[in-house]
Amino acid sequence: xxxxxxxxxxxxxxxxxxxxxxxxxxxxxxxxxxxxxxxxxxxxxxxxxxxxxxxxxxxxxxxxxxxxxxxxxxxxxxxxxxxxxxxxxxxxxxxxxxxxxxxxxxxxxxxxxxxxxxxxxxxxxxxxxxxxxxxxxxxxxxxxxxxxxxxxxxxxxxxxxxxxxxxxxxxxxxxxxxxxxxxxxxxxxxx
Amino acid sequence: xxxxxxxxxxxxxxxxxxxxxxxxxxxxxxxxxxxxxxxxxxxxxxxxxxxxxxxxxxxxxxxxxxxxxxxxxxxxxxxxxxxxxxxxxxxxxxxxxxxxxxxxxxxxxxxxxxxxxxxxxxxxxxxxxxxxxxxxxxxxxxxxxxxxxxxxxxxxxxxxxxxxxxxxxxxxxxxxxxxxxxxxxxxxxxxxxxxxxxxxxxxxxxxxxxxxxxxxxxxxxxxxxxxxxxxxxxxxxxxxxxxxxxxxxxxxxxxxxxxxxxxxxxxxxxxxxxxxxxxxxxxxxxxxxxxxxxxxxxxxxxxxxxxxxxxxxxxxxxxxxxxxxxxxxxxxxxxxxxxxxxxxxxxxxxxxxxxxxxxxxxxxxxxx
Numbered sequence: 001x002x003x004x005x006x007x008x009x010x011x012x013x014x015x016x017x018x019x020x021x022x023x024x025x026x027x028x029x030x031x032x033x034x035x036x037x038x039x040x041x042x043x044x045x046x047x048x049x050x051x052x053x054x055x056x057x058x059x060x061x062x063x064x065x066x067x068x069x070x071x072x073x074x075x076x077x078x079x080x081x082x083x084x085x086x087x088x089x090x091x092x093x094x095x096x097x098x099x100x101x102x103x104x105x106x107x108x109x110x111x112x113x114x115x116x117x118x119x120x121x122x123x124x125x126x127x128x129x130x131x132x133x134x135x136x137x138x139x140x141x142x143x144x145x146x147x148x149x150x151x152x153x154x155x156x157x158x159x160x161x162x163x164x165x166x167x168x169x170x171x172x173x174x175x176x177x178x179x180x181x182x183x184x185x186x187x188x189x190x191x
Numbered sequence: 192x193x194x195x196x197x198x199x200x201x202x203x204x205x206x207x208x209x210x211x212x213x214x215x216x217x218x219x220x221x222x223x224x225x226x227x228x229x230x231x232x233x234x235x236x237x238x239x240x241x242x243x244x245x246x247x248x249x250x251x252x253x254x255x256x257x258x259x260x261x262x263x264x265x266x267x268x269x270x271x272x273x274x275x276x277x278x279x280x281x282x283x284x285x286x287x288x289x290x291x292x293x294x295x296x297x298x299x300x301x302x303x304x305x306x307x308x309x310x311x312x313x314x315x316x317x318x319x320x321x322x323x324x325x326x327x328x329x330x331x332x333x334x335x336x337x338x339x340x341x342x343x344x345x346x347x348x349x350x351x352x353x354x355x356x357x358x359x360x361x362x363x364x365x366x367x368x369x370x371x372x373x374x375x376x377x378x379x380x381x382x383x384x385x386x387x388x389x390x391x392x393x394x395x396x397x398x399x400x401x402x403x404x405x406x407x408x409x410x411x412x413x414x415x416x417x418x419x420x421x422x423x424x425x426x427x428x429x430x431x432x433x434x435x436x437x438x439x440x441x442x443x444x445x446x447x448x449x450x451x452x453x454x455x456x457x458x459x460x461x462x463x464x465x466x467x468x469x470x471x472x473x474x475x476x477x478x479x480x481x482x483x484x485x486x487x488x489x490x491x492x493x494x495x496x497x498x499x500x501x502x503x504x505x506x507x508x509x510x511x512x513x514x515x516x517x518x519x520x521x522x523x524x525x526x527x528x529x530x531x532x533x534x535x536x537x538x539x540x541x542x543x544x545x546x547x548x549x550x551x552x553x554x555x556x557x558x559x
Contacts, residue, residue, distance in 0.1 A: 037211045037214075037215055039211075039212065039215075046215050051217070051218060051219055053215070054211075054214060054215055055213075055214035055215040055216065055217040056214050087213075087214045087217045088217050088218065088219045089217040089218055089219065089220055089507060089527065089528075090220050090527070091213075091214075091217065093210070093214055124210055125210075126210045126213055126214060127213070127475070127507070130208065130209075130210045130213055130475055131210070132210055164209055164210055164211050166209055171208070171209050173209075174208060174209025174210075174211070174212040175209065176209060176211045176212065178211050
């Protein structure tokens, strides 16, 4: 924590690295941890992995993203990814999120500390004809180290929120919101 | 806005449970992979079943199962029959040189039973102990013969001539099969490859073979109610065939879900209606067809989607076999989640509530 505050304070005191119009491309690979699912109809929340909880196991996530800076500290862009988690019965849950992404970088330079929010859609599918396109939102914290001017490597984590709002009346009782925690490695290129 | 609406409404059209609900209620697959509930001697007295490991016996509800015939490479047990009148087992393996055996539970010895030589080229063992022999390749000739009449199949067997080019499509035993000395009937379906495939169907009632309509399409399973037949196809169509004219099917309904070959198709007779419990493939729920007993018609046949009660347990288990214990109780063997004993409520069996079942065991805690 002390190190983080130090880095943060150093970063804040430094001149901004980015200009309006700067761009970053990122390639992300890592895991996702199904954290909770809450069913609205009976106000039931299931927390954790596996049987009697979310029913899902730790999975994998890969994504590409692009952002352009609108000011030295703010960038907008988008991300598209692919996520999978095996369900305990052997079925596969997959999600393809594609979303608008806003990042604020209070620390930047050799070390970037992006704080991002995402809002968009996700195409979810599971076993037995179960698939649904629904909304997607996330909050993400990152730390990227740039040994040179352009290429950097970093880690990211945060929280995804995926609401399942079924449009068919007979499925209203299954309306829910699920949370996932991604833990990923990111390779970034900036210019 | 229209594009976004279409994007949303194009999905999840066939699901009967929410995506996260389905995952949250999922159970881990068990290592035991059932293939067949073979038969039982009597209530709480000796149950035989087949898994990928081999053939097992369980003497009473209280005892653990014992492996009596082990499946080995090139000698895997594929099917079995329990002969209630002889208190012996038959089993078929994939062994090259002689693959039919008789097992004596008293001596615990297996004896090979010779399969007739050419023109016989293949055979199937039915759960009631009957053998279906296949003649020369492409001949379309088959025989139904008792296991103790294999040597004289030409004289003692019943010949079925499907015609040149026809081969096995499926041999169907009703899901409410109970015991070999009472359940004699099965359905034979042969196929000739083409575009479209051509089928020849026959019903063996335990004494004679009767031709059945050939235009039903690929069959998933059948059952017998009284003397009449009900046939479910892989496309989800349900037909009624009066015993007086098996060539004149009455199309009752068409479920939108498809079915695998040998799908679970279990009849429950409540006195007024006959309910057929089914487990569509690629579905997260079960379906029950309800037909007015004695007057089956399309306009009075209903299909109910069930995901509560017994369906909450059985819907995603990959049912491979079942055995009737009594009019409302049965065993269900599955590929993913072990075996269950189920006692349904005869009248409420087609209701999507927890009241459709009176008792259902936990996986592997079945009683027989």
